Amino acid sequence: MIRVVLVDDQQLVRTGFRMVLGAQPDIEIVAEAADGAEAVAALRGIRADVVLMDVRMPRMDGVEATRLILAEPDAPKVLILTTFDLDEYAFAAIRAGASGFLLKDVPPADLLSAIRSVHVGDAVVAPSTTRRLLDLVTAYLPSESRPVGNLNVLTAREREVLLHVARGLSNMEIAAQLHLAEATVKTHLGRILAKLELRDRAQAVVYAYESGLISSRPKG
Amino acid sequence: MIRVVLVDDQQLVRTGFRMVLGAQPDIEIVAEAADGAEAVAALRGIRADVVLMDVRMPRMDGVEATRLILAEPDAPKVLILTTFDLDEYAFAAIRAGASGFLLKDVPPADLLSAIRSVHVGDAVVAPSTTRRLLDLVTAYLPSESRPVGNLNVLTAREREVLLHVARGLSNMEIAAQLHLAEATVKTHLGRILAKLELRDRAQAVVYAYESGLISSRPKG
DNA sequence: GTGGGAATCAGTCCTGAGGCGGACCGGGAT
């Protein structure tokens, strides 16, 4: 028997889920809550396996509630439900340790199999949002280290130019700063790109930060 | 009609898939290949919608093949198949832009729906491995401790594009990674530059680092 | 249902950027 808790601020939504889940022989609804605070409180008294958690709720949202719930020993799995597509809140919830992510318009059959999946330890992500999730992963997981041509293959003058490029200046602006002709700056930059095996100035900026040539100063 | 290409070094596996897919009225197998090199070569001659790609193969593995295939204009979607669980190779394939990830013991019905899903642009991840994917996300995604600044004037999608710009990718490459047209990427980037009052992508890279959107990690 | 923001894509236009070749100068190494 899978012990489920419903958390949603809309009465109607809870009713809908209750009807779907209530008909299942292996699922039992052990509590309901209208916001995150209620959910956390309710879970202190009972043992549950899976929490169906809305993200946007008054008082305490689903993210914070998820965080608190999962901080407890022997915590249940949390399955996030939202009306909209994958958004900030949903990501935050996943970071908080949620086991999955579904849209509220999920077909009943899918909802049920999702509950059973998270119960056995698997995770579930709505098909339409898996795409975004993968995109995110590729965005943050940089492709493995580049071969990196070394910084000291550059001449002093080239490093100087790179420094300016890495501040976001145009060739013209760099020329003015260094009292050079634009053509000269282009020549230097061309050599820099060739030596470091970079394609364009944008990659040069990335290189400057990643190599430690310059370092970001968090606020100021 | 969905035009599918099978890539696997084991004759037997291809035969199995051929039998499953062959029975479908809306699916057509247009080519088969025994390794990555063959697959790339085969795809040069024909138009395909979905490639079922094994990861571990002789000569050229599925990751490299995926990278090459997706670098072409008008590339098909690539669906990764492995015998084992989510491993290095599979992640590399996802980074290379694959649309999904399944185990070879996937039930035929699931395989078919997966093919149809990726064909329409969605992504698919085997349920048993979604867990790891989420773990990955939580492990690598920076905690919500971002100083942001003006960053929240950007939409989620724009931030995503900025993330890719900040890694030195060209508009074309970003388009491929995010499964968009180059025109769309340019539109997004244009709005990003306008909102953040930046001039070009090089300044966008600077902004990404300085705002803490990404942080340099001079290797560990 | 009407309006508006977000996301998607197309097409045009113009400029900065970057590749390539060539040239001159000064100094250090040979």
Added chain:
DNA sequence: ATCCCGGTCCGCCTCAGGACTGATTCCCAC
């Protein structure tokens, strides 16, 4: 003296990048 190299400068040519306009779809808010 000669040669090489780093720094400087120039022109030519192509193209990716960015500005702008406009259209469509979806979905939410009023």
